[in-house]
Amino acid sequence: MLFAHGFGCDQTMWRHVVPSFESSHKVVAFDYIGAGGSNPNAYDPDKYSTLGGYAEDVVRIGKELDIRDGIFVGHSVSAMIGALATIQEPEMFSTLIMVSPSPRYIDDEDYIGGFSSDDIEELLASLDDNPLAWSAALAPAIVANADRPEHGQELTESFCKLDPKIASGFARATFTSDSRADLPKITARTLVLQCKEDIIAPEHVGEYVRDQIPNSKLVMLDATGHCPNLTAPDQVIAAIRDFV
Amino acid sequence: MPDRPELSPAPPSFQNTPCGHLVHDDRGIILETNNRLHGWLAMSASELDGTPVIGLLSKASRVVYETSFVPMLALNGKVDGASLDLIAKDGSKVPVLLSAETTGSGKECRTTIAFLLADARRAFERDLAKARAEAEAQLLLTQREGKLREQFVAILGHDLLNPVASISSSVGMLARESLSETGQEIVELTQGSVKRMSLLIHNILDFARNRLGGGIELNMSDEAVLETEVRQVVNELRAANTDREIQLDISLQGKVRCDGPRVGQLLSNLLGNALTYGDPEHPIFVSLNTTDEGAFELGVRNAGAPIPPSAMERLFDPFMRSTNHGDQMGLGLGLYIASEIAKAHGGKLEVSSNDDWTTFTLVVPPGGIDGQTDSGQGETAIGGA
Numbered sequence: 001m002l003f004a005h006g007f008g009c010d011q012t013m014w015r016h017v018v019p020s021f022e023s024s025h026k027v028v029a030f031d032y033i034g035a036g037g038s039n040p041n042a043y044d045p046d047k048y049s050t051l052g053g054y055a056e057d058v059v060r061i062g063k064e065l066d067i068r069d070g071i072f073v074g075h076s077v078s079a080m081i082g083a084l085a086t087i088q089e090p091e092m093f094s095t096l097i098m099v100s101p102s103p104r105y106i107d108d109e110d111y112i113g114g115f116s117s118d119d120i121e122e123l124l125a126s127l128d129d130n131p132l133a134w135s136a137a138l139a140p141a142i143v144a145n146a147d148r149p150e151h152g153q154e155l156t157e158s159f160c161k162l163d164p165k166i167a168s169g170f171a172r173a174t175f176t177s178d179s180r181a182d183l184p185k186i187t188a189r190t191l192v193l194q195c196k197e198d199i200i201a202p203e204h205v206g207e208y209v210r211d212q213i214p215n216s217k218l219v220m221l222d223a224t225g226h227c228p229n230l231t232a233p234d235q236v237i238a239a240i241r242d243f244v
Numbered sequence: 245m246p247d248r249p250e251l252s253p254a255p256p257s258f259q260n261t262p263c264g265h266l267v268h269d270d271r272g273i274i275l276e277t278n279n280r281l282h283g284w285l286a287m288s289a290s291e292l293d294g295t296p297v298i299g300l301l302s303k304a305s306r307v308v309y310e311t312s313f314v315p316m317l318a319l320n321g322k323v324d325g326a327s328l329d330l331i332a333k334d335g336s337k338v339p340v341l342l343s344a345e346t347t348g349s350g351k352e353c354r355t356t357i358a359f360l361l362a363d364a365r366r367a368f369e370r371d372l373a374k375a376r377a378e379a380e381a382q383l384l385l386t387q388r389e390g391k392l393r394e395q396f397v398a399i400l401g402h403d404l405l406n407p408v409a410s411i412s413s414s415v416g417m418l419a420r421e422s423l424s425e426t427g428q429e430i431v432e433l434t435q436g437s438v439k440r441m442s443l444l445i446h447n448i449l450d451f452a453r454n455r456l457g458g459g460i461e462l463n464m465s466d467e468a469v470l471e472t473e474v475r476q477v478v479n480e481l482r483a484a485n486t487d488r489e490i491q492l493d494i495s496l497q498g499k500v501r502c503d504g505p506r507v508g509q510l511l512s513n514l515l516g517n518a519l520t521y522g523d524p525e526h527p528i529f530v531s532l533n534t535t536d537e538g539a540f541e542l543g544v545r546n547a548g549a550p551i552p553p554s555a556m557e558r559l560f561d562p563f564m565r566s567t568n569h570g571d572q573m574g575l576g577l578g579l580y581i582a583s584e585i586a587k588a589h590g591g592k593l594e595v596s597s598n599d600d601w602t603t604f605t606l607v608v609p610p611g612g613i614d615g616q617t618d619s620g621q622g623e624t625a626i627g628g629a
Contacts (some may be wrong), residue, residue: 006311007311008308008310008311008312008315009311009312009315009316012315012319013315013319015319076311115303119303119304122302122303122304123303123304123307123308125304126304126305126308126329127308160312160315160316160319162312175307197296198310199298199306199307199310200306200307200310200311224271224272225272225310225314226310226311226314227310227311227314227315227318230314230315230318230319231314231318
């Protein structure tokens with residue numbers, strides 16, 4: 001069972017959920033490049049300019065761990081990264097859990113992603129434009145750890161550790177992505193977990209995802225916002241248990 | 245002593261604190277806001293209370309809020325100094341710094357947020373980023389220009405070598421003719437000048453090559469070549485400075501591996517300095533010897549005013565010239581090149597200077613030049629040029 005975090009945070013996102021599956025499954029959580037304890041020197045702006053580069057890393061982790069018939073649990077953009085990975089290696093992940101997924105954030109004709117391209121440009125510009133604020137505001141763990149490198153590896157000391165430059169690239173890859181055409185190609189059994197009042201992945205987007213994936217089911221959680229794995233972990237755990 | 249004011253048992257009012265203030269519940273619904281925030285947003289308490297806090301944010305800030313702010317708050321219980329944009333009633337952006345803290349759990353969970361206006365700081369950060377980008381661009385340009393200049397110097401130096409060589413051989417031929425005493429003197433002076441010119445050009449070429457990333461190339465030879473080179477350099481400088489006394493003492497035991505002509509170039513530089521800066525009333529002592537440990541040393545010692553301590557530090561930096569001496573001799577590359585030649589040999593150039601003597605000594609430890617080959621392939625890259 002492989003847990004993948006979304007944009008804006010690292011694997012600590014899963015800390016309330018992962019322990020519940022440790023007795024029944026072999027559980028692995030990881031940090032994408034630029035997040036948590038990953039090595040920022042391995043960053044390649046070209047490779048990571050699209051979600052495909054991140055999916056490549058998931059497949060490499062799967063191969064390294066020799067995962068077969070595994071369960072991929074992806075939050076937010078990771079749901080789509082997991083989709084790309086399982087399309088590429090259907091035997092690696094036979095079950096896909098998508099928590100608050102969105103295949104496209106920008107509106108497109110009849111499709112309502114919730115954002116205009118101007119909104120997204122503004123977001124990306126604000127991240128590019130204001131790296132100091134970004135790093136001070138959203139990566140205080142990095143700032144704190146600069147003085148105390150010995151804490152860098154300690155999970156309890158770091159929350160949502162991000163490299164500001166890489167995070168900015170991840171934001172671009174995430175919010176300009178369009179994975180709609182990939183959804184029908186998913187052969188894995190798929191569970192979509194959806195919250196209410198999620199401005200990033202609204203309810204109708206969750207329904208769209210369910211409708212496009214052949215073998216899929218949607219569960220509506222009694223939670224609001226975009227991060228049920230943090231705000232309503234018990235519901236997330238129960239829904240995943242039911243499904244697997 | 246004045247009466248101590250009674251502590252109010254009621255919760256403190258934030259209505260008039262000089263920062264924006266807001267409390268929301270476990271579902272992000274606003275429970276309380278203060279005057280400062282109302283003023284910034286041009287909205288009243290009744291318009292704000294009961295609405296979702298995310299509605300106060302710009303669209304870009306909502307994404308950051310949901311993907312980073314909320315997770316950090318959930319994981320850590322607090323967030324310090326996040327930078328987001330609020331949206332006022334008229335749609336204008338209000339850049340703020342905010343810190344938040346969460347208390348209680350479940351339905352009783354309350355989050356308190358304090359806001360500070362950040363437009364000036366945001367502008368300052370943008371200016372900083374812009375200044376940095378400009379400085380980086382300027383640096384790149386300067387580096388590119390510097391490289392071009394060094395290439396130019398390298399080419400110029402190389403092109404100068406040929407005419408200098410031809411003057412040198414012409415004067416050499418002239419010296420073999422029967423000349424008047426004055427003619428003989430002129431030929432000797434010219435030979436000295438040509439030698440010095442050639443050394444300067446070689447120094448410049450080595451400097452440019454170093455800067456362009458090449459190293460000082462060594463063609464290893466033995467002690468016989470070294471001795472010949474040292475004698476030749478001393479004799480040349482004696483001939484060009486007949487009014488000066490240069491004493492030479494050679495005592496080599498066993499084998500020495502080095503690039504003879506390069507060590508000759510080093511000696512030329514050291515001896516040139518000694519002639520320029522040393523006291524002309526005293527002889528200059530040149531010694532070449534091996535030590536019991538198998539190292540070899542080449543020393544040049546002169547009497548005269550000591551090198552001031554302030555100059556010591558940067559003595560081997562390129563383009564360092566004595567400031568207390570009417571030195572019209574060179575570019576200040578001599579000691580730099582000499583020390584680079586020492587480094588290329590795995591050795592070093594030591595200096596000591598007191599009221600009596602100034603001594604420069606090349607020390608090459610045994611095995612200091614391991615890994616070098618006779619073919620000249622063993623190029624030593626020199627850093628820090």
